[in-house]
Amino acid sequence: MMGFADILDDEEISAVVDFVLTTFVKNKGENTRYHIPENGWENHQQYAIAFPFARGEIKLDTPWEALTPEQRRGKTLFMTSCITCHDRARVDQEGAAWESRPVSIPRGAYSHRKDEQQEDVVTGATPYARHEIAPVIENLTAQERRGEQLYQDNCAFCHAADGSGKNWIGSFLEPHPRNLTDRQFISVMDRQKLLVAISDGLPDTTMPAWKSVLNSEDIEALAAYVEKAFFGPR
Ligand code: HEC
Ligand code: HEC
Structure with a gap:
């Protein structure tokens, strides 16, 4: 767990504390919606082809040949942009289903400008953005x-x-x-x-x-x- 003192100011940290206390401790909320524009996720639906992998509906180690062309594209997107957070995706064989590699930000052709293309959703969602x-x-x-x-x-x-x-x-x-x-x-x-x-x-x-x-x-x-x-x- 890293310290957030350099990323969030005091007001933002106490807003998070209030939120966690109210939502999870007092109201026993199970989960909340993460993929929303306020978190840097504009139009989450555009990544729908990767949802079955995020939700565990398709196991990550399903043989490549058994995937439809759309599922292959979904898996490729999932492996490049989603697995950093969704690392508990479902697998048949226990063990690492992916190789970790260092992430530097911003990556690839990503631009923080709204009018330019936003290809890399991980970079777009970073608090540094x-x-x-x-x-x-x-x-x-x-x-x-x-x-x-x-x-x-x-x-x-x-x-x-x-x-x-x-x-x-x-x-x-x-x-x-x-x-x-x-x-x-x-x-x-x-x-x-x-x-x-x-x-x-x-x-x-x-x-x-x-x-x-x-x-x-x-x-x-x-x-x-x-x-x-x-x-x-x-
Ligand atoms: C490689 C990283 C790096 C780059 C590039 C850089 N800085 Fe800095 N800058 C720093 C660091 C580190 C400090 C010192 C912070 C400290 O001492 O607490 C600093 C301090 C400063 C300060 C404060 C000086 C003071 O007396 O306290 C100013 C003003 C500043 N930078 C302006 C600039 C400007 C203008 C540029 C571009 C021409 C620039 N910096 C480029 C890293 C960088
Ligand atoms: C920075 C971390 C992070 C990244 C990257 C990330 N997710 Fe998530 N995702 C979460 C968290 C946290 C939740 C659980 C909270 C919730 O249910 O909204 C979640 C939940 C979900 C869910 C279930 C809830 C829903 O919104 O339907 C889906 C589907 C999903 N993510 C898809 C994706 C896809 C597809 C990608 C890649 C394009 C992705 N996620 C990348 C953090 C992330």
Whole structure:
């Protein structure tokens, strides 16, 4: 059981506690619906060909030749996108019915943008996904727009597109990349300190010194964007 302190805030954790207490402890609820849009599952029905495997209606180790073409497609989908959670699917022969492999996120051609194709349902359902969406800001100056491009290309990888550092990679780095939207952090930061941090990096952390990669104009554009996008009104 991993800690959720870096993924959920206090309010969200107490909402989960309330939910678990009310639904399962007090009302003895058996299960609840997991596959809903709020959990990142838009249109669960589109995966219907894999349902028989998730529900145990078709055993996972049924010989391939015995499956219809549609069931084969269903099994393929199940093995790539569902088994990470549904690992108790029914089998005839006990023992591993699949080989585990490390999952990195986002996978394949997946995009968190709603208007682009969402092929990988596991990536879409991750709690990290919502931090991979850049804020939409109107009226950026030309300099800030340049900064946005530089930030999303070079910094979002660690600090998340929304500046929170609560994305997949950020959650694994120690120390975590700074949450650039944190009020405490913002209150002690100013343009000059930002420029120095970006230029020189931070010793003993993975924060790189960007002065060897970017010129001073780029670094100024980055600082301008970070302030505009993440610091908000002071
Ligand atoms: C991130 C974890 C996770 C992944 C990935 C996942 N499931 Fe589930 N699924 C659950 C949980 C938890 C439940 C049980 C809660 C419930 O009944 O809604 C469930 C229940 C179900 C059920 C029974 C309830 C229902 O909604 O009909 C089906 C069918 C199902 N999943 C299909 C799938 C398919 C198909 C995939 C892959 C495309 C998939 N699941 C991937 C977590 C997951
Ligand atoms: C490889 C991961 C990584 C990348 C890429 C990265 N950072 Fe960082 N950043 C970090 C880490 C880790 C910290 C330090 C957190 C700490 O000390 O608690 C940090 C700290 C910061 C800070 C806080 C500095 C301070 O004085 O507290 C700023 C501002 C910052 N990064 C901006 C950026 C910008 C802008 C970029 C892109 C040009 C960038 N970072 C790219 C990992 C990264």
